[in-house]
Every structure is written in C-alpha cells, then in structure tokens.
Amino acid sequence: MTALAVVLGVEAVLVLGATALTIVQFATHGAQVEADGFAFVACLVIGFLWVGLAAVGVWLEKRWSRGLTIVWQIIQLVVGVGALQGLLAGPLEGAVLLTLGLAGIVLVLTPGVTRALRGNAA
Template structure:
C-alpha cells in the first residue's frame, strides 16, 4: 500500500517539476503558438492535481483513489510510449514513465491494496 502511495507521490512531484520547467522554458523562449503553450501548461497542472489527489487518496486508503490511480497510470503509459517514439521528451523519460506506470498498475491490483481501498470508511 505504501509503495503505491510513494510511487504516486513521486509521479506528482515529477509532474510538478515538469510544469515548473515548462513555464520557465516558455518564459525564456516562448512557445510557437502562445495558446498552445498555455494549453500545455494547463494539462500539466491538471496532471499534477490528478496524480496528487490519487496519492492523497491512496495514503488515506480511500475507495475513490483506485479509479484515479488506474486512469493516471494508463495516461502515463501512453505518454511514456510517446516519449519512446520521440513525440515528446526522450527515450529515457519514456522508460521511466512506462516503468512507473506498470509498477503502479500492478500494485493497484494486488490483494493488499485492493482490500485496503475497498474498505468503507464512515
């Protein structure tokens, strides 16, 4: 349980770092199309909030964290494959994203995590 929460926390911090780095790069060099730059940063912020909320939910063992975690890991796998293909980032980033995504997906379906996230809290 704690391993999944740690992975989600690391992912949230990485997305926050990517958001900050992207903002700095856009401020320094600008985006090809300004609206695209804002949209990309907005997507990163949404990703950070999503991963952060999933991490909080897993730390607190809340039922609603499971679907958030599954969807987040699937999105991360897709982004990782895109990075491997050179569409975004690079191969190293793609391998890291895919490894974290697969680890998160495997962990969310393990019996201890399933039991912990299935408990009804009142």
C-alpha cells in the same frame, strides 16, 4: 499500500517539476503559439492535481482513489510509449514513465491494496 502512495507521490513531484520547467522554458523562449503554451501548462497542472489527489486518496485508503490511480497510470503508459518513439520526449523519459506506470498498475491491483481500498467508501 505505502509503496503505491510513494510511487504516486514521486509521479506528482515529477509532474510538478515538468510544470515548472515548462513554465521557465516558455518564459525564456516563448511558445510558437501562445495559447498552446498556456494549454500545455494547464494540462500539466491538471495532471499534477490528479496524481496528487490520487496519492492522498491512496494514503488515506479512500475507495475513489483506485479509479484515479488506474486512469493516471494508463495515461502515463501512453505518454511513455510516445516518448520512447520520440514523439514527446526521449527514450530515457519514456523508460521512466513506463516503469512508473507499470509499477503503479501492478501495485494498485495487488490483493492488499484492493482489500484496503474496498473497505473505505468515503
């Protein structure tokens, strides 16, 4: 349980860092289309809130956190594959995203986590 909460916490920090770097990049270099820049930052903020809420839910052993975690890991795997192909970032970022995504899915499906998250409905 703790390992999954740590993985989600690391992911939340990484998304927060990506958000900050993106804001700095847009502030210094601008975006090709200003609305696209705002939309991208909004998506990063939503991602941070999503994974942060999942981390807190797992830490508190809330049943609803399992669905949030699985969806987040699938999104992360898709982005990681895109990064490996050079569509979104580089291969290093893609490898990190894929590693964290696979670790998160494996951890959330372990019997101990499944048992812990099944017993707490609220």
